Amino acid sequence: MLKTLAINIKHEFSYLKDVTLRSFFGGFSLNSESIMFAWIDQNNIYLRAHDEYRSMFIELGMLPLDLIFDGSHKLLDYYRVEDELRQDRQKLHTIVQMVIKYAKQDLDEKLAKSQSRLKSLPNMTVSLEKLMVSAGIIDINIFREVGYLETYYRIKSKNPKLSINILFGLFGALHGRHVGTLSSESKQIIELAYQNFLKKK
Structure with missing residues (x-):
């Protein structure tokens, strides 16, 4: 069930560059050019948040990812895509492209910082x-x-x-x-x- 959902979601975002799935925390990470932008569990897809648009996720009623790890709850900076947004493919795809853009920006900044150390x-x-x-x-x-x-x-x-x-x-x-x-x-x-x-x- 979980892998079937993950494969279906990967197929839905196949228009993105180099889309891959990887096992991650009991679910699957969804990546574009090795950059993780979403996480998938049994029934849901969660999108990576960022300071620039986290408030928009909250306004859309998206809830943060709450994982149980080593017996304790951990809130991760990923927000669940609700049914209404999942059905609005155009809006969802636009948001996903924004998520990937900022994820890449973060990666570039971290790389530049490490190289300047x-x-x-x-x-x-x-x-x-x-x-x-x-x-x-x-x-x-x-x-x-x-x-x-x-x-x-x-x-x-x-x-x-x-x-x-x-x-x-x-x-x-x-x-x-x-x-x-x-x-x-x-x-x-x-x-x-x-x-x-x-x-x-």
């Missing part, structure tokens, strides 16, 4: 990232603007015992190089650059 650079550790963030260097763009010398100066001011190896690591991070690939000569040049930087402070 300092942790994605060579030589970065979580502790170093936290230290840099505390010094106002919250992402890669700011790190590039500030530069490795100023960055080291700021974080060493917060932690005077910071190793000189962190300076080398910051240089490598900005230049896409692992600190282990830096020669002794390169390290001497970097350390000299920092000494000259301090003289101008």
Whole structure:
């Protein structure tokens, strides 16, 4: 019954790009280009909500998905499509396209955010990232603007015992190089650059 309903709903949305079904929390997720936009249980289809249109779902009388997981109730940000909306295919399809649009937008934003994280650079550790963030260097763009010398100066001011190896690591991070690939000569040049930087402070 459940799989038959899921397959029928998948067929109904076959006009969308790369529509797939996957087992998910005792039901099926409905996806377009691997982006989940709906969940299907025994009798219902639930659409993914978003801040931009959640109030519209509520005005339409759509109820949030309430799943029992590990013995407790969990309200998920998916809302049940009522019979009236299911029968109005044109309106439903328009809403589904809107849901997918915002789902993709969220995914793109998360991807951009993860790619701008300092942790994605060579030589970065979580502790170093936290230290840099505390010094106002919250992402890669700011790190590039500030530069490795100023960055080291700021974080060493917060932690005077910071190793000189962190300076080398910051240089490598900005230049896409692992600190282990830096020669002794390169390290001497970097350390000299920092000494000259301090003289101008």
